[in-house]
Amino acid sequence: MKDELDIREVATLSGVQPSALRFYEKKGLITPICRHGLRRQYHKNVLEKLELIVLGQAAGFTLDEMAAMVNPAGQTAIDKEQLIRRARDIDRTIRQLKVFSSGLRHIARCTEQDHTQCEEFRSVIARGNRLIR
Secondary structure, eight states, rough: OSSEEHHHHHHHOOOOOOHHHHHHHHHSOOOOOETTTTEEEEEEEEHHHHHHHHHHHHOOOHHHHHHHHBBBTTTBOOHHHHHHHHHHHHHHHHHHHHHOOOOOOOHHHHOOGGGOHHHHHHHHHHHHHHHHO
């Protein structure tokens, strides 16, 4: 792969739309190295940055939070406490989803005519409500 990629090549290789690439640039997440005509040119390492951005978004970080972790020289300044807090949030979400999944499976198999009369169903509802609050 060549070292310099134009915006269309980056979009094709990364799956990120050119409009999003321009937005990421405004946020300070990526930086073009130059222009050829009207087309922005990026170093090939932008593909790795885009993978991190996608991962960060999937983990629930905002673009502003991610921009704060990357300085203009491309070095990272990761706030480890922020990562730990995000990991705790993800763990809490996983626990909630497991309770909800268990409840849905129970309801699907429950033989009670009225689910509200089922002790297990009521238990699942109570656990789910405690987790949400």
